[in-house]
Amino acid sequence: MKRKTQITLTVTLDENNTPEDMEWSAPDGGVKEQSMEAFFLSTWDKDAQESARIDLWSKEMPVDQMQVFVHQTLIGINASYLKATDDTQMGEAMQQFCDFFASERNLKDIKKRN
Template identity: 40%
Template sequence: MSNSHKSQITIDVELDVNRVPEKINWNATDGGISNEAAKAIMLGVWDEKTKNTLRIDLWTKDMLMDEMKQFYHQTILSLADSFERATDEKNMAADMRDFAAHFADKLDLIKK
């Protein structure tokens, strides 16, 4: 008997007639997420054979430009945190956070 556990995360995308996302909902039952709405997703999958990242980037047509800018800023910060946890490369993670601050400054994301 195996002690392994299988978990499932699903993403449902509703498209308009031109195949542009109108609605995105996701589920992660182990995390208590059920049919949660989202305006954008970024999903990266490492392909070991090609040593390349496969990506899916989707956003709904009602996502505002300011929301997209914040989404990218927060994604860069999340990547820095994740990179540091995965590699213990504190200096490079700090550089990534510096870039995120520069990104936010250039786009006026942080109100002074």
């Protein structure tokens, strides 16, 4: 039986339409009004054969955290690509880029902040 569920993104904007606060909820997954500093959302239009994106981050998000976020997102994209295509050759190339990105940005030195 089909059923629908919702994932909700709530963005509070300042007077310049810059994100100040962002939250997401996924009631079926036990997530309610979870604060976040950034999100990248991609969708696929099968008729137009193109993706659409919404990339938002709060004005308070530090650059070092954005670098970590982008790196982790790239790793996740690679994992999704491998799962969907089983293209290990491209997956290895993408992983090499992820490793290069981390090395160039010295991400191994970034510590989790309290």
